[in-house]
Amino acid sequence: MEFLNDSPGLADVPGFLVAGVSCDVRGLGNGRIDTALIVSETPCSAAATFTTNVVKAAPVRLGLALLAAARPVRGIIANSGNANACTGDQGLADAREMLALAARAAGRGATAEDFFIGQTGRIGRAMPMDRVRAGLPALGPKLGRDPQAGREAASAILTSDTKPKSVTARFTHGGKTFTLAGIAKGAGMIQPNMATMLAFLGTDLAVPRKLLQTLLTEAVGYSFNAITVDGDMSTNDTVILLANGASGVAADSSPELLEKFREALRAVCQELADKIVSDGERVSKIVEVRIEGAATAKEANAVARAIGNSLLVKTSWFGHDPNWGRLMDAAGYAGVAFEEEQVDLFYAPYTHPAPGSFAAPEVSGLVPALIKGKPQDANLPQWKAIAKERRFTIVMNLGMGGASYRLLANDLSTGYVDFNKSE
Amino acid sequence: MEFLNDSPGLADVPGFLVAGVSCDVRGLGNGRIDTALIVSETPCSAAATFTTNVVKAAPVRLGLALLAAARPVRGIIANSGNANACTGDQGLADAREMLALAARAAGRGATAEDFFIGQTGRIGRAMPMDRVRAGLPALGPKLGRDPQAGREAASAILTSDTKPKSVTARFTHGGKTFTLAGIAKGAGMIQPNMATMLAFLGTDLAVPRKLLQTLLTEAVGYSFNAITVDGDMSTNDTVILLANGASGVAADSSPELLEKFREALRAVCQELADKIVSDGERVSKIVEVRIEGAATAKEANAVARAIGNSLLVKTSWFGHDPNWGRLMDAAGYAGVAFEEEQVDLFYAPYTHPAPGSFAAPEVSGLVPALIKGKPQDANLPQWKAIAKERRFTIVMNLGMGGASYRLLANDLSTGYVDFNKSE
Numbered sequence: 001m002e003f004l005n006d007s008p009g010l011a012d013v014p015g016f017l018v019a020g021v022s023c024d025v026r027g028l029g030n031g032r033i034d035t036a037l038i039v040s041e042t043p044c045s046a047a048a049t050f051t052t053n054v055v056k057a058a059p060v061r062l063g064l065a066l067l068a069a070a071r072p073v074r075g076i077i078a079n080s081g082n083a084n085a086c087t088g089d090q091g092l093a094d095a096r097e098m099l100a101l102a103a104r105a106a107g108r109g110a111t112a113e114d115f116f117i118g119q120t121g122r123i124g125r126a127m128p129m130d131r132v133r134a135g136l137p138a139l140g141p142k143l144g145r146d147p148q149a150g151r152e153a154a155s156a157i158l159t160s161d162t163k164p165k166s167v168t169a170r171f172t173h174g175g176k177t178f179t180l181a182g183i184a185k186g187a188g189m190i191q192p193n194m195a196t197m198l199a200f201l202g203t204d205l206a207v208p209r210k211l212l213q214t215l216l217t218e219a220v221g222y223s224f225n226a227i228t229v230d231g232d233m234s235t236n237d238t239v240i241l242l243a244n245g246a247s248g249v250a251a252d253s254s255p256e257l258l259e260k261f262r263e264a265l266r267a268v269c270q271e272l273a274d275k276i277v278s279d280g281e282r283v284s285k286i287v288e289v290r291i292e293g294a295a296t297a298k299e300a301n302a303v304a305r306a307i308g309n310s311l312l313v314k315t316s317w318f319g320h321d322p323n324w325g326r327l328m329d330a331a332g333y334a335g336v337a338f339e340e341e342q343v344d345l346f347y348a349p350y351t352h353p354a355p356g357s358f359a360a361p362e363v364s365g366l367v368p369a370l371i372k373g374k375p376q377d378a379n380l381p382q383w384k385a386i387a388k389e390r391r392f393t394i395v396m397n398l399g400m401g402g403a404s405y406r407l408l409a410n411d412l413s414t415g416y417v418d419f420n421k422s423e
Numbered sequence: 424m425e426f427l428n429d430s431p432g433l434a435d436v437p438g439f440l441v442a443g444v445s446c447d448v449r450g451l452g453n454g455r456i457d458t459a460l461i462v463s464e465t466p467c468s469a470a471a472t473f474t475t476n477v478v479k480a481a482p483v484r485l486g487l488a489l490l491a492a493a494r495p496v497r498g499i500i501a502n503s504g505n506a507n508a509c510t511g512d513q514g515l516a517d518a519r520e521m522l523a524l525a526a527r528a529a530g531r532g533a534t535a536e537d538f539f540i541g542q543t544g545r546i547g548r549a550m551p552m553d554r555v556r557a558g559l560p561a562l563g564p565k566l567g568r569d570p571q572a573g574r575e576a577a578s579a580i581l582t583s584d585t586k587p588k589s590v591t592a593r594f595t596h597g598g599k600t601f602t603l604a605g606i607a608k609g610a611g612m613i614q615p616n617m618a619t620m621l622a623f624l625g626t627d628l629a630v631p632r633k634l635l636q637t638l639l640t641e642a643v644g645y646s647f648n649a650i651t652v653d654g655d656m657s658t659n660d661t662v663i664l665l666a667n668g669a670s671g672v673a674a675d676s677s678p679e680l681l682e683k684f685r686e687a688l689r690a691v692c693q694e695l696a697d698k699i700v701s702d703g704e705r706v707s708k709i710v711e712v713r714i715e716g717a718a719t720a721k722e723a724n725a726v727a728r729a730i731g732n733s734l735l736v737k738t739s740w741f742g743h744d745p746n747w748g749r750l751m752d753a754a755g756y757a758g759v760a761f762e763e764e765q766v767d768l769f770y771a772p773y774t775h776p777a778p779g780s781f782a783a784p785e786v787s788g789l790v791p792a793l794i795k796g797k798p799q800d801a802n803l804p805q806w807k808a809i810a811k812e813r814r815f816t817i818v819m820n821l822g823m824g825g826a827s828y829r830l831l832a833n834d835l836s837t838g839y840v841d842f843n844k845s846e
Contacts, residue, residue: 052756053752053755053756054755054756054759054760054761054763055751055752055754055755055763056755056763083748085748085751085752086747086748086751086763086793086796086798087798088764088796088797122748123746123748123749123751123752124747124748124751124798235751235752235755311734311835315840318840324547325506325508325509325545325546325547326546328478328508328509328546328547328658329476329478329508329546329658331478332476332477332478332479332658333475333476333477336477337477338477340477340478340479340509341511370509373509373511374511375509375510375547412734412840413840414837414840414841417738417741417835417836417837417840418837
């Protein structure tokens, strides 16, 4: 598999056209590109996952309705700078108007009912529709497949991210090459199930809608839902995957091809999720938390999240302090039964999955911190050295069973607090 | 009711003797008072609540066993600087040795089986028993009822607290005066159910053991368990209440007296809990979160905690930013069903309960931020003014039912992160 980081994103996928323009959503008059359009030349099957927050932004409500309609889709309109959340009926009307504007800009026979909408930014402010009406139509003439258009679309959805996030995977089967590409944004309010986190993916394979949803749900579970920045779940989280069939080949036409697509999807989602954690607001550490030996995967997940969201754990990471006492404390309040005397805890250097691979690599260089609950104080200099790295791995074996979970988390820095104290 | 803040604590209660000395638990050689002894001249009935963390420190394990034994108790030995958590069999042996040393220092026929032990500080380090053996016996000759002894005992249990926390309540019935007093420590790892949080209370009323436990459990629910600093639940949280009957009067000898004791207990616990939140690590705001109109008290609690523990909410408080969008977002992921269109949200100036009263006062000066989910933007200058105060109140009415919950929370400051990045 060819696996490109920081690619032109959906501009790489045959049959998709993309563009980004400035509508000055933020009202700063600085020309920042803040609105993206993704259009398929032909109808696509679509799959999506949305925030489970009961407070759902207008774009999420419309997206859920479109998904429920189970109809072909032509594309996605998206903006940053305003989340259009907690904006009531006006927010819904504004989002619908943006769909209509998107359809007009897209042309090619598309209608308002053919589009998803993704929005991210400040909650509780009305969309500046005057500026959107003025700016959005410029997307039409700019639609294209050149790398610059792809990068502008990827930039348009960013908020406090420091850089665009995009990945393209190409894989061959039966002498043909297929493409899957995606763009994403993250930075704050990131503990998915989703987080304000937007991710838009496209492929030129044809994939039946239900199968596409199954594959996306699986991939999201291992990627966007397996990261945490601040434990805050957003009102706007959205992942959309469009399959336009421009290759003329159906993914389920052969089990091997289907498996290649599934692998590519997981690898792309995991790499995009990794980029989100790495680019969390004022992050200085990325910590892979591997919980093993749990009774159930759900319990492994709960322990991993208790650790990854603990303020005291996160601040100790910021301080390069391998404070395993705080890890044990956090594990202990996860609501999971285990015995301290059965717990093994290790620090290890981080190993990144091979490009295009979704499998978590074997951890090597494990340094024990606790064995059966007993501190291995002699290893302190080694833990300290590992915890000084920008990335490292923690393996906690609960000794209760065979289930495991892997969570990517990061530290909590003074910079994060400073950054978020106002918006 | 006479209600004294920053009192001499248990030194105010007839029949109790207290002392604090330095055992140099931290090994810094600075003479800091770090070990306290509380002794009743006569056997007490005892009630206690402990952390629900599955990782329980040695002192908590011994305390649970003593509580289960349902026998009379003579006192409490406590230290700061070392939590004696994750210390295995050695930790249990060390804690038991401290009980024996405490009994010897207490004299008056006390035995090791008569004492609770409370410990707080670093997790995962063996107790420096050589220094404890050398220092602890000095508690015996210092035991007394003078205010200085009381203050030294209150100081001994502090870790990152900036000041000792003590309250004394005196109330009269049938011409007699009764006393209830308590000391507490908090600062970090504070989201009880318990938190490292120690609180020791004593009264000169006689109270049957089961009744005492019922009353303490109720009071803890409204106080120590209704605060959050950082959402981290400690391995060591302990609240102990001793009733020595030195007044010669039983609390259940009259319904009126029992009610007075119950009120005093709730008022003392709430005031100590308030001091813990106010003195949280590097706190700049104390925010009273009142959730009303919930379907159940449990759901009100869940929404309050989602708000009070949200990093994005807490950082916005640090920035004096009345960011109600983050409040709505946090409420939305609390796992509680509600409709955004039914939510009323208000900011209001904070009103402290009257001294000795446990009842939350009526909130006045409510400024609407949302009415039935609609932003009341015209009120922005008023919210901003309220959110600039060191204390303020948020009232969120979910419009689902009649249940409510009140949580005291605080902000997350750059100072907190700096302070906790290493230990």
